Amino acid sequence: MHSLNGKLFTAEEATVLHDIICNRRDVRGNRFLDRPVEDSVVQQLLDAAFHAPSVGFSQPWEFVLIKAPGIKQQVKESFMVENEKAAPVFETEKQATYTRLKLEGIMEAPLNIAVFYKPSPQPVLGQTSMDEAGLYSVVCAVQNLWLMARALNLGMGWVSILDAEKVKRILKAPENNKLVAYLCVGYTDGFYTQPELELLQWEKRKTRETTIFYESY
Template sequence: MNKFTSENIETLEQIILARRDVRGNRFIDKPITQKDLDKILFAGVNAPSVGFSQPWEFVIIKDLKIRNKIRDSFFEENEKGKQLFEEKKANAYTQLKLEGIIESALNIAVFYKPSNHPVLGQTSMKEAGEYSVVCAIQNMWLMARALNIGLGWVSILNTQKIKNILNAPEDRQLIGYLCLGHVDKFYENPELEQLQWEKRKHINDVVIKESYQ
């Protein structure tokens, strides 16, 4: 393969910095073309995976009846989530639009499919298979942003209920539930950073040299 140029590196950095978790209030009524969807899925299946196991499966969901059932599960779990934050954040929590299950063009449920035989590199850290699926989601997220398509990851869900709704096999594990669609705009900075939900950490606060003291 050819070596990448400084312009390539800068473009990748720009895509990484411009990636956003998109909420339902940003999606517009415009379909995603099959060509763009294929590119996003292509990015996912070419992610790194432990032992080259490629343990991912992607359920594409466009049917509104199914998505309404998923959203009902979100609402149930969201009510529970509100109780976990103190007053100031609890008030902010109620103002947030935390999903775009119906508003987006389509949803993708991303599952981990465990292997029925030992996987190289996964014999000690079983969770490495699940981490591989997260790598696939990150690839999809970056490709979607490069295509100017918004992606939101909905984590406020009862995973077993989602599995039941989608008739997923018992051994499958839901890793991510994604909402994809074109948007009216991408925020300059992450929305939760703008709302001061949390402060951005400085790289020096999270990089540790050699070992923990």
């Protein structure tokens, strides 16, 4: 029988984790510094991602690290096309704010990371009823990476205004792989005390009363 002597954490350590979670921010392009992210730091980020929970211990993630300006520019062009399509979707009072927002840092961030879901060719324990659990596992890896970035005082932004298939072609991704996240990572000039979109009153933080139910809806 395997030992149950895994590490236990102190209340102080739990408080640090709580602070990291509550102070995580989505960092935009106008916040990144022109400072490379050291290879050792990148490995810390990836190590955190590799230790994310995954359905059936499938670990269905793959990461593409991007520093080349030419590749970044191609991805940026996809963003610009999709961003232009997005503005008219929002109500009139939000359109002006939307056009002013800096929603990516593809060129400014020294490191871009494309995160892919790689489906298993074999049945996966725990994924036989909910196939999407594989995608959720990759999102857990992204969250781990994001929290480690914040703990290391690195900025990170998730760019979702992209044509996923076009990005796949740019990065020569395998046909079956699915782009889950395109991340901009780098040192920053600071962190807001609240999420930027909350400060701009784009949305309000939801309350527990409106989101937590007991036994059923």
